[in-house]
Amino acid sequence: MTAAGRRFGAILLPPLVFGVLFLLLWQVLVRVTGVKSYVLPAPSDIGAALRASIGVILDASLRSGANALVGLLVGVVLGVLLAALATRMPLLGGAVSPLVAALAAMPIVALAPLLNTMYSPLSTLPRREVVAISAFVPVFVNVLRGLSRLSPVHRELMQSYAASGGQVLRTIRVPGALPYFFTGLRVASSLAVIAAVVSEYFGGLEDGLGSRITSSVGATDYPAAWASVLGAVMLGLLFFLASLLLERVVVGNRALPVA
């Protein structure tokens, strides 16, 4: 327990010290050079704005976070299901995989304004759809890669046991694909928050962090805009850490097998 605590401290301490030093330097530089707050506000100004509207920012984070979470779950489930299907039916896999690879290269938030026009202005659905598509891509790609890996030894071993395709899937492919799934999930959880916040830039419901950023900038309240950006950063960090924690709990320290 204490050893684990010490290791945790050793991991956390350097970035913490670095972060504090960075903020200090930022504060001093802004004050010394007298940069205008619309160019770069001092950390203390952002802090004050955050304190003044902490309730609103928390509420906005909750709404953007809900969009990110729902979209992420839908995207992950779809990604896993389709990857499993593509593994079982190589013909389908061959047809779908290149399309998804192309999807990975596309800026999916660009879809947001188009999806907005399809629904009522009060609907959260278009945002959640953008998130789901963004999250789907890395999960599908990684899970498919993990499922299609079968080392020659394991293939021959299962052949010597006269194992069925379903048995190979259950005993080798699925457990072997778990680390790949979590790699995909980590990428997807970060993308989900980005997609949820950025999709709010294009109008629609005015309730999330993205909307607050655009409205604060419109009102030239730059410290407030930065405070909302900080909220978005925290939300992204939360999603990332949650996926990391889930990975630790499920696969422990089992590293990704080397290619």
Added chain:
Amino acid sequence: MSTTGATTGATTAPAVEIRGVSKTFTVRRGAVVALEAIDLTVAPGEFVSLIGPSGCGKSTLLRIIADLLTPTSGTVEVGGKTAQRARLDQDYGFTFQQAGLLDWRTVRTNVELPLELHGVDRATRKARALELLELVGLFDFAGHRPPQLSGGMQQRVAIARALAERPTLLLMDEPFGALDEMTRERMQAELVRIARETSAAVVFVTHSIPEAVFLSDRVVVMSPRPGRIAEIIPVDLGDRTEDTREAPHFYATITRVREALRGRTVPDAGALEADIRADVAADSNTADTNAARGAL
């Protein structure tokens, strides 16, 4: 499923009977003749090693016996059945050059894998796995995961797994290739013991001449391009102990195998044979080697 009783009962059919087997691989630029006109019979409980230069088809021959590859021509019978029937009936255990364990399972559940795949119930599986881990000296590591074990320990887990369904035949492809000399000799001694206790026939691929001689009733020397059997050398060393490695006839047999690998027959083969025979007679001869001789 086969039982230990069946192991000793099914002594009528040879453990392996290979007749006129050839294997040609078609590759992008033409064909590779990996094996040509192989004839080999392995008696029940007999220990046979395959030795020969890299690429002479040892692994290919082992895979053909295991029905992981089909021969281009010729027939293979395992315990009187077709190779395919024997594979479906789980009559053999196979250990690969890499241990091929599943890293996410414990040592015990790795050993249980074949039993699990063939619908053996949980309690029986567990009991059998622990019994096998006892046999290979890893009982205390049942709850560990493979990455926590040394290479030699992983190989022993793979051997335990191969023994799980009480096979009458063990097929082993360079199982000790990656081990240091000391571990290797200890593993060899253990394998001799395990083979004796389970009375399974063993076909063992190796690159080490002393290893082949120490373990085997017969050493099959193969030559490359195309892969053929150059010579089959009987080993009459009696019960294997650590003293076996110091015995003069151990060295004499090593010399014979080495000469056969070089494609030469020993000039004074007769004298060498007489020497070996005298030494064997001096020792108390065992039923084991008699059985092996009977199979010749």
